[in-house]
Amino acid sequence: MKHIEDMAAQIRAGDRRALARAITLVESAREDHRTQALALIDTLRVSAPQALRIGLSGTPGVGKSTFIEGFGLHLTGQGLRVAVLAVDPSSTRSGGSILGDKTRMDLLSRDPNAFIRPSPSQSHLGGVARRTREAVTLCEAAGFDVVLIETVGVGQSETMVAEMSDIFVLLLAPAGGDELQGVKRGIMEIADLILVNKADGDLKPAAIRTQADYTGALRLLRKRAQDPKGFPKARIVSALTGLGLEEAWQDMQTLSDWRKEHGHWDARRKAQSVHWFEQAVRTGLLARISADKQASAAMQALAQDVADGTLSPDRAAAKMLDSLS
Amino acid sequence: MKHIEDMAAQIRAGDRRALARAITLVESAREDHRTQALALIDTLRVSAPQALRIGLSGTPGVGKSTFIEGFGLHLTGQGLRVAVLAVDPSSTRSGGSILGDKTRMDLLSRDPNAFIRPSPSQSHLGGVARRTREAVTLCEAAGFDVVLIETVGVGQSETMVAEMSDIFVLLLAPAGGDELQGVKRGIMEIADLILVNKADGDLKPAAIRTQADYTGALRLLRKRAQDPKGFPKARIVSALTGLGLEEAWQDMQTLSDWRKEHGHWDARRKAQSVHWFEQAVRTGLLARISADKQASAAMQALAQDVADGTLSPDRAAAKMLDSLS
Numbered sequence: 001m002k003h004i005e006d007m008a009a010q011i012r013a014g015d016r017r018a019l020a021r022a023i024t025l026v027e028s029a030r031e032d033h034r035t036q037a038l039a040l041i042d043t044l045r046v047s048a049p050q051a052l053r054i055g056l057s058g059t060p061g062v063g064k065s066t067f068i069e070g071f072g073l074h075l076t077g078q079g080l081r082v083a084v085l086a087v088d089p090s091s092t093r094s095g096g097s098i099l100g101d102k103t104r105m106d107l108l109s110r111d112p113n114a115f116i117r118p119s120p121s122q123s124h125l126g127g128v129a130r131r132t133r134e135a136v137t138l139c140e141a142a143g144f145d146v147v148l149i150e151t152v153g154v155g156q157s158e159t160m161v162a163e164m165s166d167i168f169v170l171l172l173a174p175a176g177g178d179e180l181q182g183v184k185r186g187i188m189e190i191a192d193l194i195l196v197n198k199a200d201g202d203l204k205p206a207a208i209r210t211q212a213d214y215t216g217a218l219r220l221l222r223k224r225a226q227d228p229k230g231f232p233k234a235r236i237v238s239a240l241t242g243l244g245l246e247e248a249w250q251d252m253q254t255l256s257d258w259r260k261e262h263g264h265w266d267a268r269r270k271a272q273s274v275h276w277f278e279q280a281v282r283t284g285l286l287a288r289i290s291a292d293k294q295a296s297a298a299m300q301a302l303a304q305d306v307a308d309g310t311l312s313p314d315r316a317a318a319k320m321l322d323s324l325s
Numbered sequence: 326m327k328h329i330e331d332m333a334a335q336i337r338a339g340d341r342r343a344l345a346r347a348i349t350l351v352e353s354a355r356e357d358h359r360t361q362a363l364a365l366i367d368t369l370r371v372s373a374p375q376a377l378r379i380g381l382s383g384t385p386g387v388g389k390s391t392f393i394e395g396f397g398l399h400l401t402g403q404g405l406r407v408a409v410l411a412v413d414p415s416s417t418r419s420g421g422s423i424l425g426d427k428t429r430m431d432l433l434s435r436d437p438n439a440f441i442r443p444s445p446s447q448s449h450l451g452g453v454a455r456r457t458r459e460a461v462t463l464c465e466a467a468g469f470d471v472v473l474i475e476t477v478g479v480g481q482s483e484t485m486v487a488e489m490s491d492i493f494v495l496l497l498a499p500a501g502g503d504e505l506q507g508v509k510r511g512i513m514e515i516a517d518l519i520l521v522n523k524a525d526g527d528l529k530p531a532a533i534r535t536q537a538d539y540t541g542a543l544r545l546l547r548k549r550a551q552d553p554k555g556f557p558k559a560r561i562v563s564a565l566t567g568l569g570l571e572e573a574w575q576d577m578q579t580l581s582d583w584r585k586e587h588g589h590w591d592a593r594r595k596a597q598s599v600h601w602f603e604q605a606v607r608t609g610l611l612a613r614i615s616a617d618k619q620a621s622a623a624m625q626a627l628a629q630d631v632a633d634g635t636l637s638p639d640r641a642a643a644k645m646l647d648s649l650s
Contacts, residue, residue: 041637059384061500175386270632277631280642306602307595317605
């Protein structure tokens with residue numbers, strides 16, 4: 001496909017419009033688009049440079065956009081090229097946040113060394129995952145040094161982003177010590193770095209306390225083979241004043257250098273690829289089954305029984321599954 | 326099954342131990358347990374009374390446990406029987422929060438008119454959904470007036486809980502107006518009632534501002550057929566002082582009475598049942614495919630190619646899906 005080879009060459013040459021078009025291509029579910037997207041990824045992944053993939057999670061209110069803007073500008077100020085990909089599987093009905101991602105990161109979005117791609121309006125978590133993984137590959141081929149993958153919430157999307165990142169960062173707001181219990185161990189255990197934001201003005205003492213609380217909590221967790229001494233760690237930052245941004249960046253580099261040296265970096269990327277292969281197979285199988293006409297008819301009849309209250313949802317499902325065996 | 330009929334009779338008679346045992350049974354994935362659980366649900370759903378199913382979501386730090394304790398005691402104080410079911414699909418690695426749910430709701434857990442069931446340590450969202458739906462049915466059969474289904478986060482688990490609730494409540498902490506943009510429209514659109522907690526002491530002015538902000542934001546959303554005038558609405562509450570708890574309860578009753586009168590209550594429950602039937606079929610199909618030996622072998626070979634970097638995860642998945650057709 002000549003068209004695909006041209007696109008690949010443009011992306012490798014750093015053409016931002018080509019990159020944006022390519023991400024739109026991988027976001028599409030149309031069959032011909034999927035064929036092209038797979039071919040494009042096949043072409044680009046050969047000898048593509050590796051970016052540092054940083055997963056970043058923070059619930060609404062922690063100042064995530066402000067942090068990404070401040071941190072992103074800090075990196076581009078050092079001559080690094082930064083791509084930001086948003087993952088938001090929660091916007092099931094109308095898609096996207098009330099304000100778009102770009103308007104929330106005004107300076108960074110106008111920086112020639114930065115590339116911000118808002119979350120597509122798509123409800124299907126599997127689709128979001130594939131799109132984001134492929135977009136990461138595209139950004140790496142385009143020569144970005146850092147790919148930030150940001151997500152909201154503490155549910156499945158956090159785990160998903162961790163599964164496609166080299167380093168996972170949890171951004172928190174200052175809080176009272178009694179709120180510590182609210183963070184789940186599952187999330188604590190995937191975090192490599194906890195950053196307590198808003199460590200400025202009146203909130204600074206609370207931020208320091210929160211940092212101390214999480215430092216203590218991290219000690220309760222078992223040591224992971226992939227962590228050098230002192231990690232995972234918690235530190236305070238202020239996106240507003242710039243406090244701690246350089247130190248956080250140093251931490252990320254220390255962590256990634258150590259993991260590369262000790263073989264954990266490669267092992268982690270391999271395991272992640274296998275995980276996503278298995279996920280992609282599952283998603284594909286489900287798409288096929290829902291396209292089967294006889295099965296669809298049986299589904300409809302049983303759905304009617306469920307709606308009428310004749311059968312419980314699970315009893316009806318058991319009948320459906322029996323009919324397929 | 327005599328055993329199942331006995332258990333059903335005990336649950337209907339209000340035996341809490343039988344209820345707890347039955348929830349353990351529906352949580353099990355063992356095939357004989359599934360058969361028994363389906364039979365139990367078939368027995369109990371016949372002429373079971375309908376509880377008010379309230380979905381409640383709030384991220385860590387909003388004071389959710391304190392709210393549930395305060396609100397739960399407010400309801401039991403009126404002679405109502407309240408069951409609390411926790412849904413937490415985020416604890417993927419080690420399961421459960423650092424402190425158990427019951428220790429966070431000390432008074433309510435000792436109230437004879439309350440029943441609190443912590444989230445099981447289970448990572449699979451589909452499994453959590455089925456378990457919770459079936460537990461709701463068991464609690465309704467046991468005669469609880471209110472079933473509170475609580476969840477954390479803003480991801481898929483929130484949508485899941487909304488899909489099994491009559492009313493969906495979003496609990497928030499007081500925040501500055503600039504943080505309003507952080508709440509996704511998707512979540513705003515499934516919320517029937519937004520409660521701004523911690524409206525006491527120093528935080529009260531901020532809570533009032535937050536309430537005003539969300540009241541304004543709710544006005545931006547299109548009107549839903551299932552809402553009476555004035556809904557969805559935002560109000561301030563304090564789990565600490567009890568402020569607004571009775572008003573919130575009145576709101577929930579107004580809403581559910583109106584929906585029952587206008588046919589939306591039944592329509593919603595029917596649509597939910599059909600949704601869960603379809604989900605249960607999908608989950609069951611996937612379980613089968615992963616048990617197929619030939620497919621497993623092909624999967625393993627392709628996974629090796631992915632790990633070696635020979636194939637991209639999605640190219641390998643495409644090959645796998647082709648081999649199955």
